[in-house]
Amino acid sequence: MPTALILVGDDQRVVAANQAATTLFGLALEGRSCSAFLRHPEFLNGLDACLHDGEKRTARIVMTAPAGETHLALTFTGLSAGRDRHVIVAFEDLTALEHAVAMRRDFVANVSHELRTPLTALVGFIETLRGAARDDPGARERFLAIMERESGRMIRLVNDLLSLSRVEAEERRRPAEQVEIVGLLRSALATHRDQARAAGVELRLEAGEAPVTLRADADQLMQVFHNLVENAVKYGGSGKEVVVRVSELEREPVLRGPAVQVEVIDRGEGIDPLHLPRLTERFYRVDSDRSRAKGGTGLGLAIVKHIVNRHRGRFRIESEVGKGSRFIVILPAG
Ligand SMILES: Nc1ncnc2c1ncn2[C@@H]1O[C@H](COP(=O)(O)OP(=O)(O)OP(=O)(O)O)[C@@H](O)[C@H]1O
Ligand SMILES: [Mg+2]
Structure with missing residues (x-):
């Protein structure tokens, strides 16, 4: 039984417990008094009442431990065996479900917030154009x-959200095309030349002469390097140089095989280590006002992470404040 179950006698001691219950509470339960391992009033009251009248009932509790909260749905079922009354308590772990619900809630709140700001601006300007600025061509243009x-x-x-959900939907299906990555990187860099020049940044590709082919989805890889190079120019541009380096690894320890590594390196202001673990979360921005001012929505790195996952690769970020950042994509070769 995957659900944690205990059988409790009318002295409130555990008569039997399954493996899942032992794992849940982290100790052998047989013979213990219930109040000794779970001092939760909802649990003890429910147990008491069910032992008394044998009626089925339910309860919800949250167990707090240093490792985090566990949300449990409890079901008490009365059981008569001869003259003795027993109760079976089932503990259903709802933590993952609660987590998913919370994530969905945050996601909807984030999307709504991101859309509300530009929409409010549009409505405001439409009003002004109809009223005060009606006959002012200068203001109208502005x-x-x-x-x-x-x-x-x-x-x-909206486009970023759509591509994120597309990548997520196909995440289990590994791409099957053969893609030559050096050429792909060359054209990814070409699309950023103008933007880089305007920011005074030199873009450089460091790769060998030989073509490097791997199993990939060309459009998605293009998106990965497009996002990384755009970020490097946008946020790391003060370093005046962005380097994209391709190297072939004979054996990558985590992937346990040959791999292709692409690094996108800037010498800009870097990122505080505090932010690194959260950078690939949706809508996460280090300085949201500044990023928003640059047109960012905080979805770029989330898309990168999902695409790399789909390719069964690894994505790592290294950064040092004041020195610059390195975004490393490692893809299985062959
Ligand atoms: N090379 C970099 N140097 C410094 N900070 C960076 C760099 N790349 C990303 N960041 C930080 O990480 C945040 C998240 O990046 P991400 O690409 O996910 O979102 P964005 O660029 O704000 O928006 P989007 O890519 O969706 O337009 C950025 O807002 C920025 O603060
Ligand atoms: Mg970005």
Whole structure:
């Protein structure tokens, strides 16, 4: 039985417990008094009442431990064996479910918030254009430019959300195309030349002469390096140089086989180690005002992580404040 179960006698001692219950409470339960291993009033009252009248009942409790909270749904079922009354208590672990519900809630709140800001701006400017700025061509141009920028941001957000959900939907299916990655990187860099030049950044590709082929989805890999190079220019541009380096690894310890490593390196301001573990979360931005001002939605690295997962690869971020950052994508070769 995957559900944790205990059988309790009318002296409130555990008569029998299954393996799942032992694992849940981390100790052997047989013979113990219930109040000794779970001093939760909902549990003890439910048990007491069920021993008394044999009626089935349920309860919800949260166990707190240093490792985190465990949400449990309890079911008490009365059982008569001869003259003795017994109760079976089932503990169903709802932690993963609660977590998923909380994530969905956060996600909806984040998306709504990201859309509300540009929409509020649009509505405000439409009102102004109809009223105060009606006969002012200068103001009209200015406001239309802002409206264009805000609409562009919403389109980008929606596109990013769509590609994220597409990647997630296919995450279990490994891509089957053969892709030559050096050429792909060359064209990814080419699309950022203008942006880099405008920011005074030199883009450099460091790769050998020979082609490097691997099993991949070309469009998705393009998106990965597009996002990483865009970030490097946008946030690491003060270093004046962004390097994309390709190396072939004979044996990658975690992937346990040959791999291709692509590093996107900038010498900009770097990222505080505090933020590193959360950087690939959706909507996570180090400095959200600044990133938003640059048109960012905080989805770029989440998309990168999911695409790399789909390729059964690894994604790592190293950074040092004041020195720059290194975003490392490792993909299985062959
Ligand atoms: N090379 C970098 N140097 C410094 N900070 C970075 C770098 N790359 C990413 N970041 C930080 O990580 C955050 C998350 O990046 P991500 O690409 O996920 O979102 P974004 O760039 O804000 O928005 P989007 O990519 O969706 O347009 C950024 O807001 C930025 O603060
Ligand atoms: Mg980005």
